Every structure is written in structure tokens, then in C-alpha cells.
Amino acid sequence: MSDDELIWRIAGGSGDGIDSTSQNFAKALMRSGLDVFTHRHYPSRIRGGHTYVEIRAADREVQSRGDGYNFLLSLGDSFARNPQEEAYYGNEEIKPLSENLDDLREGGIIVYDEGLISEEDVEAIDLHDRAEENDWHVFPMDLRGLAREHGREVMRNTAGVGVTAALLDMDLEHIEDLMSDAMGGDVLEANLEILHEAYETTREEYEFEHDLRAPEGSHDAEQALLSGSNAIAYGAIDAGCRFIAGYPMTPWTDVFTILTQNFPDMGGVSEQVEDEIAAAALAVGASHAGVKAMSGSSGGGFALMSEPLGLAEMTETPVVLVESMRAGPSTGMPTKPEQADLEHVLYTSQGDSQRVVFAPGTIEEAYEQTRLAFDIAWDYQIPAIVIYDQKLSGENTNVDVDFFDREVSPDLGSTLTEDELREAAHDNSGKFKRFNYDDAENGVAPRSIPGQKGGRFLATGNEHSPVGHISEDPDNRVAQMDRRLEKLESIRRELDEERESTQTYFGDETADYGVITWGSSQGAVAEAIERLNENGHSVRGLSVSDMTPFPEKEVTEFLESVDEAMVVEMNATAQFRGLLQKELGRFGEKLTSLLKYNGNPFEPAEIVEGYQVNLAEEDREPTAQVRIEPAAGD
């Protein structure tokens, strides 16, 4: 475990401003030149309930939340008290302190609000004994009192940040800048006063016997702190998407909200509609009428989109849907991540149904693959789905600002202009042969947009003739089906030959063992492999992004290069491993699984341990909340 990093955890009640405080603190660390990664843990509850955000910062790439943390700012849960009755609900008030201690590293720092958490409470959880055992450094501060004195009680978060900065020997400059960006007038003044007083008091009151300091950052390129939801929304905007329809469902709501809030300024249209069937159908309708459109949801809402998805496919209406996974089945755990909707997304909708599915693993990939999804969908007139999860959706990482090209691409792909339509094939009655299979290239028959002259056709979810008449003619059926099926093969060819691979590799190419993963587990896997190799193991990793069309060649090469491989994913039924075996038709005996489905994402140490037990064949059960699935035949 490296000491060159800060993992700062701020804990309190939902609704206590933990989010905004941590967001600003993360930005301050980023502005000081560090790489940051945030991890958010919250219950499905509007107010109260234990919540925390972790910020990991280091002067090197940080790809996951890390294992444990080394600084706790415990604010207390102000909503655990019923304001009317002045009554406490159990010991919830103390939870932000008591619930967090298990993961605090040896030598770590604890700051708690003695204005909210009494000495008795502290004794009740044996804090002092545990601190001595673990060499923790405990700093009780009357954050609430300080905040009250200069402004309002809610500003105790600011006091907490001031104490943090003092204990870590940080400059206040970036924090002050961010505060003045976000607020003004009396509120700003009060907050600055609180920040300074907390900072000064801490420096005066305490001698620092701990070694933890904020690391020195060395970034010189400008950075932006983005969440996966931001990245997907901005990817869509830059892809030229200007229509979104949706119905709220956690965690998809984030993407929906970001686009809705930005669209009025850029001439886009957003619709919150009556349900997810409508949402997806609206996206199809807007796309049919000539606009790059998207919709999306989370598991249950996406289930309702199954029929419009098939309609988009059969009518060859391009559309992008995003599916933000949370733990299921049914409503499951609304605020907890899981990677268990893969099969749902791959196979939902009847018939020999085909769609493109990308599963980005990082913020950068989320942006790029959303753009790619739009490109492919409009070029090939096929639905494209971006599948990600609550973890990627909510975590923030810094990205070089230069990474974004900021060019909007309004290209409607294989859509004809009126001039081109004049030259195109028509039937005897003058209808445009929009679904022509005679000279379709790569399975794609160019389309027209309602309103265009000379482009009249019927789009229908029934099987249809080249102009769109409903048809059950066997020859036509086979020709149309084959043409549509050809698209996925052509897309695979384009992805293999003309585009940069969207798969990500880690570690040493000559390694004996492989770890293979997908989506948001990528970061933790990457870090685990780094650690294993530093400790003398021989491991390489692959994170797959293209769920379909599947990158058969790349994955085969990878699996052939190793003796054994462990598949890491956040679900209980090894869905991705199933996909690997289905697509590749072999490797069953080479693959084992490391599964986690307790509602929390993988930490690198769990993967390291899983590897040791699983592949290095240490004869024991893993201690973490993970499960190991043996290879086929074992």
C-alpha cells in the first residue's frame, strides 16, 4: 500500500452536503496538480442515512478507489435527529464515525465533529482503544460550533475542509478560488472566515505527530474533473445528439439531467415522458424524422424499451440507448453498482435481433465510446447501446482537457440528400427503395428523411419489401434478413481494421496468467495487476469494451497467450464469462471467475487476493466478499 497517496473520506448523512463539499475538495486537489478519483457510497434514501465520498489523490494515475483510506472527516448525520421532536433515532448520529473505521488504514487520521458527537458516544465505540491499536491520530473539533458562530450550521463542512487542509499542510489557495467561483456575498465571506479560523485553530491547537501530507502534484496540462455520466452526456453532445427522451430512474437520471440542462442553450430538445416505452419510442420517432436522438434507463426501465428497440432495428432507425446498471433483479438495490444486466442488454427483444453494445470502463472511454456508438448507429442504421453502471456513472476522475476535440459531428451517416435521392432507385409508383437489398453496401441501404422530396417510403416493424410494404415473401425475407445481419459483421470489420481498438490491455505481454474484465471493474483490475507484477507475479490484463460485435480475434489472441485466466465481474452468474465462451466456443477449462455482488465495487486488494487463491492456487478461501467460480470441468 503506497504512502504517497491521500485517500480522504468525508462521511455524514445524505443531504448533508457531502457531495458538493467533496466535489470541491477533489477539484482543489486536482488543481494542485494531482490525479484524483472519487468514489461515492450512499443509501437509497433522500435524507439521513450513512453516506460517504472518498477522494483518492496521488501524483500518478489513479484508476480505482484503492484499498481502505487514510483520512476520515466525520461530520455526523444531522438528519438522524428528528428536528420536531429533538429525538435521536438509535445511534445513527454516530454512524459517520463508527461505520467508517473498519477501512481506515494504520496511521490514519480521524477528524470528527465534537459539536455533534459527544465524548460519551466516542467512548461507546471504543475509539480511543482502537486508535491506540491502529496508531490512528484523532482530532476532535467543534466544527458545528465554529460554523454557527460565523454563519450557519451547514457550513461545518467548510470548517472540516479547513481542518483537513491544516492537518495535511495544504495551501488554501485552490479551495478559496473554488469557493469564490461557487458563491458570493455574505455566504462566501462567512465560509472563508470559517475556513480560515478552522485552519488557524488547528495549526495552533495541535502538534502534528502524523506523517500524512497532501502529495505534491506535477500535472501541467489543464484538467477537468468529470463523472461517467458527464462523459456520456458530453460524448452524446459532441456526437451531434440533439434529442433525448427519458423517464427518471437511478442511476440513468444523471445523464438525462445533464443533457436536459444543456440542450436549451444548444438548440436541442429534451422530453420527460410517461414511461420508458414512450421514451425509447420518442427517440425512434425523432431519429426517423432526422435528428440524432437517444434515450436510456436502468435495468427495469430498459426492460420496457425492449419493443421499441426491436422496432428501431427492424425499421433500421438509428438510435442510441444507454443502460446504467444497478443491482437487480427488479428494483434491486437502487444506489448500488452491479454488472448484471449484460445478458439483458445483449439479448432483449424478440427474433434474430441485433444491436451494437459498448461497455466503457473509464471516463475517457465513456466519452469516446458514446461518440462511437452514435457514429456506428447512424452509419449502419442500427441501435447502439452504451452499458455502464452506477459506479462509473458516479465516480469522478480528472481528464486532460486536450483529450476532448470539442467538434460537434452532425453527420447523419448513411442518409441521402435530395439530390442523391433523385438518382436513387424507386419503384413503379415512385416510392423510394429505402430498404433496397440489391446494391446495399455492408448491409446498409441508404435512407431518406420525411419531408425530403422523392424519398417517400413506409417504415414498418413488420418484415417488408424494398419500399417498405409489408411482405411475407420468403425470398424477400431471406434477402432482408441477410442484409441486416451483414451489418454486424461489417461493423466488426470496421472496428478491427479502420478504428483504434477499444479494448484495453495491462501488464506484460509475455505473462503466464491473464485477468480479463469488462466495464467499470477495469480500474481495480489494472491496479491489481500492477501490484501483482511488482510482487513478482506474471500477469497481463484485458478489459473488453465491445460486447457485440464481439472482438473475437483480439480476445482469442489474449487467451491463447496465457495459461489460465480469471474473469472479474460484478455479478453472481458470470455473465461476461458466459459471453466469452459463447462467442469463442472454447477456453472453458482455462477460465475461472472472480465475482462480487454485495453492492460495492471491487477493490484492487480483493482482486489480488482472488488471483492468489484462484490462479496461484493457494489453498484457502478468499476472505473478502467475493466468490470464486472454478473452470469448466473442475
Add this chain to the structure above:
Amino acid sequence: MSAFNAIGEEREIDRDEFTPGVEPQPTWCPGCGDFGVLKSLKQALPEVGKTPEEVLTVTGIGCSGKLNSYLDTYGFHTIHGRSLPVARAAKLANPDLEVVAAGGDGDGYGIGGNHFIHTARENHDMTYIVFNNEIFGLTKGQTSPTSPKGHKSKTQPSGSAKTPIRPLSQSLTAGASYIARTAAVNPNQAKEIIAEAIEHDGFAHVDFLTQCPTWNKDARQYVPYIDVQESDDYEFDVTDRAEAAEMMRETEDVLNEGTVLTGRYYVDEDRPSYTEEKAAVGELPDEPLAERYFDDDAEWERSYDLLERHT
């Protein structure tokens, strides 16, 4: 009235322009009321000055859903119950399109009932024709939401225990700004009403009584209708919500007892359409969104630098 033909030449249009060539021939049963809707639409469209390229017909699934297979406009034959959400989005994407949505009573009042209420509530500028034959046609004669109480079918062998829904009243309550009922047995009124509905700026709901001689021989749709506007017995003001509501209630009671009343029930010219409402709150661009994709000079902005707030 002129239009462009398939290869962009200008020529006069008449109802033939909306008729595809020899194929496909309607597969509806002889005597089906759906022919009446097709005919009145073919007559109404040139009358209101629409060219086939300017019209998008969006249909659901059912015998009724085949309407646009036999009509030469841009068409979208969607899935069961979902014509309205598809149609709404097309209108928002390109308000210049004349959007006509259509489907059966099962399609529109049953599976698509939720969309019906919300489309009326939002008052989208489009025409919605519901082929009301009081039966599921395409799936062979099951009871539909408009079948009368006691109606027997293979799926309700003891007679339906359910009171039929009241589409006119429902539409009014939800917020449609034009509501009429017409019948295939009266082509002249039907054509007039369809033309009026298309010209109306707002959600125009036409409950179109269509007979299904194959599965619903008992239905009242064959009975000669009474035009509520022309009969002295039914005086009311179509612009008055309360009077319209009262008339609808009466009508919907007697329909299943044997008297078929048709005509305009409610016309509100003042209620802004959804595109107007949406533009007023600043959520709809001035120019049709769809056109920007074909306009080489269109300014495609991120409008301000989205990244700024994250640095």
C-alpha cells in the same frame, strides 16, 4: 395544388397522389370500415393543401394500423399501442411535418392508453384517428376497451363485466383541443372532420366508428348516425367545455344502447399547441431541429464550453 413527384418534378396533386401504385392492395375484409378512413384521409389531405412528402402518417398495430400501407405519404407503421410517442417526437424534431397518427381502439385506448392521455394532455399538434370498431380485429375478435358491457367473445365467454371506456370524455379531461366522432357509414362528414382535424393546431382526436363485419356484426357502427350539429335535439356550444362534456356523456351512454351520434364535440382554438408551449419556455429551437442536419451553414455549438465548469 402542386407537389413534387418521386423524382422531384412538380405536378398537380389530387387524391391519386396519395394512392400507391397497384401494390399493395388492402388486405382488409370486404365491407370493413377501415376503407372509409382511408378514403376520407385521401380526400382530406389534398383538400388541406398537403403534399405527400409533407405528411408523416404514424400507425400502430391492428387491421387499422395498415392504413399507411395503402397511403402514399411518408409512413411509420410502429408497434402495438406506440404510434403516439413516435408521432410526437417526429413533430418535435420537425414541426413542419404534418403528422397524422392512427390505430385501433385496442391499440389506442387499451395498450396505448397511457400515451393517449399524455399526448392529449400535452396537446401535441397532430391528428389522431382511432378506428373504433369495438373489437380487436387483427387478433380475431377479442373484447376491446370499447366493447359494450356484456359483450361475448372467446376471451370473455360469459359476457364482459367491464363498462366500456368513454374515449371522448377521456380525451376532453386529458386536454385534447379538438374532439370529434365520425363514422365510416358517412363518408361526407368523415372527410370534412378529418380535414378540419388536420388543420387544427393542437391535438385533434377523431374517434372514427368503423364497422368490423367479420368479428363484430352486432356493433352499432352500421346504424345510420345522427349528426349532433344538424339535429335540433342536441343543441350545445362546441367551444364550451362544460356543454361539450355533457354532450359526450349523453352520447357515450346512448351509443351502446343503439343511437349513434357523431359530429364535432369540442373545439378549442385558443389552447396553444405543445410546440408553442415548449417554444415559449425556451425548450424548442426556432428552426426545425431536423433541418439543421441538412444545413451546411448551421452553427453546431457546444454553445459554451461545457468543460469549463469542471476545471
